[in-house]
Amino acid sequence: AAKKAGRQAFRFFTQDMNQRSAEFLLLDNHLRKAVATGQFLLYYQPQIDIRSRAVIGMEALMRWRHPELGLVPPNRFIPAAEESGLIVPMGAWALKEACMQNKIWQQAGLLYAPIAVNVSARQFAENLEAVTLDALRAADLAPEYLELEVTESTLMDDVGAAIQTLNTVKRMGVRLAIDDFGTGYSSLSYLKRFPLDKLKVDRSFVIDILTDPDDAAIAGAVVSLAKNLRLKVIAEGVETAEQLSFLDQLGCDEMQGFLVAPPLPADQVPDFLARWQAGDI
Ligand code: C2E
Ligand code: MG
Ligand code: MG
Ligand code: MG
DSSP, X not given: OXXXXXXXXXXXXXXXXXXXXXXXXXXXXXXXXXXXXXXXXXXXXXXXXXXXXXEEEEEEEEEEEETTTEEEOGGGTHHHHHHHSTHHHHHHHHHHHHHHHHHHHHHTTSOOSOEEEEOOHHHHHHHHHHHHHHHHHXXXXXXXXXXXXXEHHHHHTTHHHHXXXXXXXXXXXXXXXXXXXXXXXXXXXXXXXXXXXXEEEOHHHHTTTTTOHHHHHHHHHHHHHHHHTTOEEEEOOOOSHHXXXXXXXXXXXXXXXXXXXXXXXXXXXXXXXXXXXTTOO
């Protein structure tokens, strides 16, 4: 029966919209079970300073280890979790898990850099301050070793409330980044009112940066905007050395992408760090 349910849940992702609500319920059921039985885990992708090659962060990216379907990527379940509100307990778990993992790396002398955690719109609006404080305390992690990634749409939903929430977590000492920058609807005039540390150039502008002058122009504009607002800027989805050197010439500070490493299970991070420091990658 579990096998059959697993297959049915999978159909949710592939079938047309007609059966959507029935299948949504099924997926929702599976997600509830997954939350209750702890089927989620985090992978970690290194973030690199382009000039110095230093590892300046790790982004935590959620995976669902489904008993039938194997490792399910977030685009397959985060939207449904957002819709049902399950993303709130899932996100609280992720925040705590990421902070605890970062503390473990620090105590092992492996890494002293922030862990970046993606925050959903629901979590942001509901209880971000409380879960952030809780995660930092549970892990006994210094707040400057946590960075929260939020999207433009999360912030633009209710700008007044967003500024308050950002100010509260900023006062705790946590770092703040805007994820997928340039893809959402955001008013540039608000950027100066948000207490930000970093903009993340979306992967969609990086993919064709060498061949599409429009993408190159947008990436360049995001980099200059960040510089002029005295923010750090990181490019996501860097896959080739040519993309990296182009971004470097634009003045981009930091990068993450398959060129350096895909998101890795926690137990592969020590080996990555050793090989990276030895110059083997
Ligand atoms: P994101 O935060 O923009 O994460 C970057 C995505 O790009 C990740 O996909 C990562 O694996 C992928 N990526 C990184 N480098 C490369 C590259 O060089 N080439 C290509 N093709 N892809 C690259 P992933 O892990 O599938 O996550 C997708 C999205 O799911 C994330 O986008 C984020 O919005 C969301 N997400 C992941 N984990 C969480 C979480 O814990 N909470 C919430 N609320 N959302 C999450
Ligand atoms: Mg992100
Ligand atoms: Mg992103
Ligand atoms: Mg993205």
